[in-house]
Amino acid sequence: MKVRHVRRHGDEEVEIAMTPMIDIVFQLLVFFIMTFKIVAPEGDFNIRMPIAAPSEGVPDDNQLPPIKIRMKSDDNGRLTSMQVGQYHVGTSFPALHNQIREVVGDDRGPGCIAETAEAELDCDYNLQFKNVIRAITAASGYIDDGRVIKIIEKIKFAPPKPST
Numbered sequence: 001m002k003v004r005h006v007r008r009h010g011d012e013e014v015e016i017a018m019t020p021m022i023d024i025v026f027q028l029l030v031f032f033i034m035t036f037k038i039v040a041p042e043g044d045f046n047i048r049m050p051i052a053a054p055s056e057g058v059p060d061d062n063q064l065p066p067i068k069i070r071m072k073s074d075d076n077g078r079l080t081s082m083q084v085g086q087y088h089v090g091t092s093f094p095a096l097h098n099q100i101r102e103v104v105g106d107d108r109g110p111g112c113i114a115e116t117a118e119a120e121l122d123c124d125y126n127l128q129f130k131n132v133i134r135a136i137t138a139a140s141g142y143i144d145d146g147r148v149i150k151i152i153e154k155i156k157f158a159p160p161k162p163s164t
Helices: 020-036 093-104 129-140
Strands: 067-073 079-083 085-092 118-123 142-143 149-151 154-157
Touching: 020 154, 067 093, 067 129, 085 093, 093 129, 118 129, 129 154
Parallel strands: 067 118, 118 154
Antiparallel strands: 067 079, 079 085, 142 149
16 A cells, blocks of 8 residues: 655645524524523522521510410300400400400501510310401401401411310
């Protein structure tokens, strides 16, 4: 086998055409950007965690502890008595409403007690649902001259207990 010697003609350089190569790279880049679909991460939930325990210090005077509303029933689920804190109000929902207004007050606006007031309903297990709704209505507010006046916006439930 005979090996040929290739002669080079001086200093000829081979030029690589960069412009078409850059065009192809940009076209690929645009293609991938345009076809990329952003998907929400799986298991990403909007969870409201409780605020960390406050540091020790002077408690806020405007912050009330939750107003405990205890509702007792008989074996048939009829309401037998209600109390707000230590005050017994019988079975009257207007009396419950008035007692809550007395505790919270009628002041409205920033920094008032009603803004941070919270109620906790402690109902017997077999209490009729309509009574719970009426208690929530009595605690949440009232209508005055066509305007809704809010008393307590945060209402929570204690774990149910059997009637005693």
